[in-house]
Amino acid sequence: xxxxxxxxxxxxxxxxxxxxxxxxxxxxxxxxxxxxxxxxxxxxxxxxxxxxxxxxxxxxxxxxxxxxxxxxxxxxxxxxxxxxxxxxxxxxxxxxxxxxxxxxxxxxxxxxxxxxxxxxxxxxxxxxxxxxxxxxxxxxxxxxxxxxxxxxxxxxxxxxxxxxxxxxxxxxxxxxxxxxxxxxxxxxxxxxxxxxxxxxxxxxxxxxxxxxxxxxxxxxxxxxxxxxxxxxxxxxxxxxxxxxxxxxxxxxxxxxxxxxxxxxxxxxxxxxxxxxxxxxxxxxxxxxxxxxxxxxxxxxxxxxxxxxxxxxxxxxxxxxxxxxxxxxxxxxxxxxxxxxxxxxxxxxxxxxxxxxxxxxxxxxxxxxxxxxxxxxxxxx
Amino acid sequence: xxxxxxxxxxxxxxxxxxxxxxxxxxxxxxxxxxxxxxxxxxxxxxxxxxxxxxxxxxxxxxxxxxxxxxxxxxxxxxxxxxxxxxxxxxxxxxxxxxxxxxxxxxxxxxxxxxxxxxxxxxxxxxxxxxxxxxxxxxxxxxxxxxxxxxxxxxxxxxxxxxxxxxxxxxxxxxxxxxxxxxxxxxxxxxxxxxxxxxxxxxxxxxxxxxxxxxxxxxxxxxxxxxxxxxxxxxxxxxxxxxxxxxxxxxxxxxxxxxxxxxxxxxxxxxxxxxxxxxxxxxxxxxxxxxxxxxxxxxxxxxxxxxxxxxxxxxxxxxxxxxxxxxxxxxxxxxxxxxxxxxxxxxxxxxxxxxxxxxxxxxxxxxxxxxxxxxxxxxxxxxxxxxxxxxxxxxxxxx
Numbered sequence: 001x002x003x004x005x006x007x008x009x010x011x012x013x014x015x016x017x018x019x020x021x022x023x024x025x026x027x028x029x030x031x032x033x034x035x036x037x038x039x040x041x042x043x044x045x046x047x048x049x050x051x052x053x054x055x056x057x058x059x060x061x062x063x064x065x066x067x068x069x070x071x072x073x074x075x076x077x078x079x080x081x082x083x084x085x086x087x088x089x090x091x092x093x094x095x096x097x098x099x100x101x102x103x104x105x106x107x108x109x110x111x112x113x114x115x116x117x118x119x120x121x122x123x124x125x126x127x128x129x130x131x132x133x134x135x136x137x138x139x140x141x142x143x144x145x146x147x148x149x150x151x152x153x154x155x156x157x158x159x160x161x162x163x164x165x166x167x168x169x170x171x172x173x174x175x176x177x178x179x180x181x182x183x184x185x186x187x188x189x190x191x192x193x194x195x196x197x198x199x200x201x202x203x204x205x206x207x208x209x210x211x212x213x214x215x216x217x218x219x220x221x222x223x224x225x226x227x228x229x230x231x232x233x234x235x236x237x238x239x240x241x242x243x244x245x246x247x248x249x250x251x252x253x254x255x256x257x258x259x260x261x262x263x264x265x266x267x268x269x270x271x272x273x274x275x276x277x278x279x280x281x282x283x284x285x286x287x288x289x290x291x292x293x294x295x296x297x298x299x300x301x302x303x304x305x306x307x308x309x310x311x312x313x314x315x316x317x318x319x320x321x322x323x324x325x326x327x328x329x330x331x332x333x334x335x336x337x338x339x340x341x342x343x344x345x346x347x348x349x350x351x352x353x354x355x356x357x358x359x360x361x362x363x364x365x366x367x368x369x370x371x372x373x374x375x376x377x378x379x380x
Numbered sequence: 381x382x383x384x385x386x387x388x389x390x391x392x393x394x395x396x397x398x399x400x401x402x403x404x405x406x407x408x409x410x411x412x413x414x415x416x417x418x419x420x421x422x423x424x425x426x427x428x429x430x431x432x433x434x435x436x437x438x439x440x441x442x443x444x445x446x447x448x449x450x451x452x453x454x455x456x457x458x459x460x461x462x463x464x465x466x467x468x469x470x471x472x473x474x475x476x477x478x479x480x481x482x483x484x485x486x487x488x489x490x491x492x493x494x495x496x497x498x499x500x501x502x503x504x505x506x507x508x509x510x511x512x513x514x515x516x517x518x519x520x521x522x523x524x525x526x527x528x529x530x531x532x533x534x535x536x537x538x539x540x541x542x543x544x545x546x547x548x549x550x551x552x553x554x555x556x557x558x559x560x561x562x563x564x565x566x567x568x569x570x571x572x573x574x575x576x577x578x579x580x581x582x583x584x585x586x587x588x589x590x591x592x593x594x595x596x597x598x599x600x601x602x603x604x605x606x607x608x609x610x611x612x613x614x615x616x617x618x619x620x621x622x623x624x625x626x627x628x629x630x631x632x633x634x635x636x637x638x639x640x641x642x643x644x645x646x647x648x649x650x651x652x653x654x655x656x657x658x659x660x661x662x663x664x665x666x667x668x669x670x671x672x673x674x675x676x677x678x679x680x681x682x683x684x685x686x687x688x689x690x691x692x693x694x695x696x697x698x699x700x701x702x703x704x705x706x707x708x709x710x711x712x713x714x715x716x717x718x719x720x721x722x723x724x725x726x727x728x729x730x731x732x733x734x735x736x737x738x739x740x741x742x743x744x745x746x747x748x749x750x751x752x753x754x755x756x757x758x759x760x761x762x763x764x765x766x767x768x769x770x771x772x773x774x775x776x777x778x
Contacts, residue, residue: 128740131650131719155740156720177651197739202586202725202748209739268516278765335755339514339763340539340591343584343755350585354752357715361722367660 003298005073012055012066013073019046020081026348029082029204037162038206039084048117053091057099061115068304071239072246072297079250082351084205086120086159088243094121096236097167101184101224110165110186122163124154124210125233132368134169134233136177139212141170141185148172148222150185150193150215158207158362161198163189166210172227179230184223191215203358204351235308238316241363242304245297245323248359252290252330255352259283259334262341279337286330293326314376321369327356328366383680385452393456400464403429407732409465413640415746416732418467420545424500426467431498437474440482444494451686455679462632463639470542473497473504477550480567480616484608493569507537507551507570507594508617515766517552518561518614522596524553524568526603526610531555531568533576533599539760543579543592547572556611567613569605576600584756586749587727621762622696629696629703630757631679634672637710640743641665644717647741655717664716668709675702694774697767704757704764715751722748 005013023043032040047053054063055070064070071092078087095114098107098121113119130136139152154160154168166187174181187194193215196208224232263274263283273279300319303312331353335342342349360366385393408422430436431445438454440446449457462468469475478497481489496502513520522535533553543549549570556564572579576599582591608616645655645665655661682695715722721740728734729745739745758764772778 126720128721129649129652131648133651136651156723158723199724199726199739201723202752203723207724267512268514268519273515276765278768332755336758336763339759340509340756343752343759345583345585345587350752354585357748357752358723361720365716365719367664367716371660 005069009069009073012070013077015050016052016074016077017080019043019050020077020083024081024083026082026351029084029351032084033200033204038200038204039086043083044085044117047085047087053087053117054115056091056095057111057115061111063115068239068242068301071243071304072301075243075246076250076253076297079247079355080254082204082251082348082355086122086163088240088247089123089159090114090117090119090121090163092243093123093236093240094165094167096239097123097184097223097232098186100236101229101232105220106186106223113164119164120159120162121165121167122157122160124157124160124166124168125237126155128153128155128209130155132364133177134237135179135182135230137169137171137182138176139168139170141172141183143172144216147216147218148185150187150212150217152212154210154212156207157210158201158205160189160208160210161196161206165189166194167223168210168212169229169233170212174227181227182229182233183226184229184232185217185221186223187212187215187217187221191217201358203354231308234313237363238308238312239304241316241320242297242300244359244362245293245300245319248323248327248356249290249294249297251352251356251359252293252327255330255334255349255356256283256286256290258349258352259286259337262338273337282333282337286333289326289329293323296322310376310378314373314378317364317369317372317376320364321366321373324360324366324369327359331356383677385456389452389456392453393460396457396460397464399433399435400460400466403433404464404466405429408467411732412465412467413636414732414743415640415750416730420503420542423467423470427469427500431500436469437478437494437498439475440478440494444482444490445498451683455683458632459635460632462636465636468633470503472506472541472546472550473502473548476506476620477504477548477569480550480607480620483619484567484616488604489569489607502548503542503546504548504550505540505543505546505572505592505594507540507549509539510536511538515763517617518565520552520554520565522551522553523557524555524566524601526555529603531601531603531606533568533570533596533601535596537594537596538582538591540579540592540594541590541760543572543594544581544589549594550607552613552617555613559611562614564611565613565617566610567607567616568601569607570596570599570601574599574601584753586753587725588749588753590753622693629675629679629699630707631672631676631703634703634707634710635676637707637714638665638669638672641710641714641717644714644741644743644747648717648719650719661713661717664713668706668713671702671709672706675699675706678702694771697762697770698775700761701758701764701767701771707757708751708754711747711751711754714747718744718747725749 051062055066057063058065098110125134141148141150150170166189168185168187169182171181172183193213195211198208201207264272266273296319303315306312411418434447437445438447438449474497481493510520524531524533549572551568552565553568554564555566576597578595580593581589648655650658721744726739726745
């Protein structure tokens with residue numbers, strides 16, 4: 001049993017940590033957030049130049065086939081810096097779907113760009129009414145000539161505003177919530193009929209809803225087997241969940257450090273407020289929530305690239321459930337322990353709180369994953 | 381034991397409902413119900429209507445424009461007004477400084493200030509908290525030094541709600557540094573247009589400008605602006621805080637917010653069915669509705685005790701804690717109800733004038749911001765930790 005990172009993994013994490021510390025001060029992050037792009041183009045380039053966007057890919061793409069633990073190392077540090085770049089969306093989810101479902105031609109076409117960071121991918125799996133059920137797909141893909149015609153709307157596509165490629169799910173057969181009959185398509189955002197309604201997100205990033213009106217795509221836009229995408233989606237969003245868990249750990253560590261520091265330096269009634277038992281116990285609870293979450297993030301990382309199984313499904317659902325709850329707890333209690341200052345824009349804590357709560361709105365909330373876990377309960 | 385309204389109270393409720401139906405402007409009600417932004421002008425427009433009706437300063441003595449409502453009548457008003465979408469009264473003038481002036485002020489002060497609160501000429505804000513004095517309010521440092529017929533005020537106040545609209549501020553200032561912290565505080569009324577006052581906005585995590593910092597640099601305040609006696613301000617401050625807390629439970633607001641949440645949950649779908657019919661979500665709503673039911677009866681018990689001549693004490697602290705927890709729980713569920721659409725921050729949809737297509741539900745846009753913004757409920761008006769200290773000391777004797 002060994003929970004420590006290998007030397008290479010530690011080096012990887014240190015590299016990202018150094019980069020984030022050097023380039024991503026809280027003040028700079030606020031500036032990046034306000035640009036039209038919504039993140040730092042320069043930082044994104046550096047991630048590419050240092051080979052970090054290639055981490056999960058094979059050597060020929062500049063990577064080293066990094067798995068869940070490597071992804072965890074990167075994502076935790078990006079989380080600590082509240083980084084806004086679409087690493088999870090493009091590299092992990094987009095790159096993962098292309099790696100798993102794409103044929104040789106498609107991989108040759110897209111993956112070098114994804115691995116170098118030059119091609120930004122966004123992934124649209126949700127729809128306005130789908131809530132968190134990714135099998136609920138109303139968007140239709142109808143065969144027309146050699147290719148398909150897409151009609152529908154994909155909701156809250158983070159990073160979709162600036163993506164060079166948007167992967168969307170669409171139904172080629174079956175009923176609205178059938179797992180069978182879902183297909184994935186690589187869509188050029190500048191194609192005729194693609195419209196994007198772009199907005200900032202409450203946690204400082206940018207995203208869009210993607211409207212597909214009679215969008216014609218060629219047959220080679222189809223990623224993987226027609227109608228069989230549900231498995232790919234489930235597997236790859238599982239990897240993305242593990243990545244979000246790791247990001248959340250970085251946010252929670254930083255949030256708890258800020259709160260603890262505040263308890264030590266803020267004086268009321270002549271003493272640091274950390275001398276009050278009610279705040280001590282609360283801080284202890286926040287720390288144990290973080291440790292519970294950390295355990296689940298580690299577990300999730302170890303399953304992220306494992307072969308699909310009910311155990312993997314259960315573990316990832318459990319991890320996201322724990323992370324969502326811990327993130328909200330640490331956000332709310334941290335704000336409360338800070339008092340008014342914890343709610344201000346100019347102090348970083350509130351931004352960690354917003355990111356943590358919004359992570360719970362990505363790829364399934366607490367209830368969604370509890371239900372998912374319950375549906376997969378092992379018989380005694 | 382009788383928990384029903386009397387015939388007179390029921391008649392009063394009908395009167396209130398008829399008034400709200402006729403006089404509450406539809407646009408203001410829509411804003412309040414949909415958690416949309418309320419402007420200074422909205423508040424002033426509604427205040428004018430209430431003043432004309434004679435209901436704005438309902439708890440003041442009749443000679444100054446009050447109507448002597450019973451506590452039950454006041455409660456009926458709060459409930460009905462929230463249900464119809466009446467905006468929450470900005471409390472600093474009518475509900476905070478006025479009761480202090482009425483109880484401790486001179487006749488001249490009453491004649492001068494009270495009419496100006498009624499006619500809207502004065503918009504008050506509260507100068508209590510300081511950067512170093514939050515929960516430990518009595519440690520405040522803003523200094524007022526008397527020089528013949530005026531004080532010279534230096535220092536800083538913070539978390540001053542809607543201070544950007546105000547032309548008057550009531551302040552706790554230190555007039556004596558030789559005595560115990562609580563014994564050297566005075567209650568001063570200060571014109572915000574006096575030279576030396578600077579207001580700086582504080583932007584909150586949801587991007588809103590609601591609170592401010594107020595700086596005082598050699599600000600000259602005439603001695604006739606002192607309320608009551610010098611160095612006795614702490615007594616007046618505590619008197620005001622009891623008034624503040626009673627309203628902070630926000631039972632009526634919670635009821636309106638719960639009804640809004642149910643509307644949202646009946647429109648948002650999960651697996652093709654409304655969230656309101658979803659087993660786990662409907663149980664979450666049921667739980668908070670049950671808690672609100674209990675809190676609203678607790679509220680009525682306090683009201684009945686006051687009606688019988690009692691004084692609300694530490695019970696209002698208990699209710700502040702419960703009431704704010706319930707409001708936060710409702711906000712939490714509203715955020716959850718919109719699912720992935722909690723993430724977009726679509727500011728334009730938060731305005732009532734928005735005429736475009738809504739990204740999802742027409743009420744979705746403000747929900748996540750509202751959830752974050754209302755973290756303040758358990759912090760302001762005496763943090764919930766401080767309220768528990770009060771209960772533990774005053775009721776439990778610990």
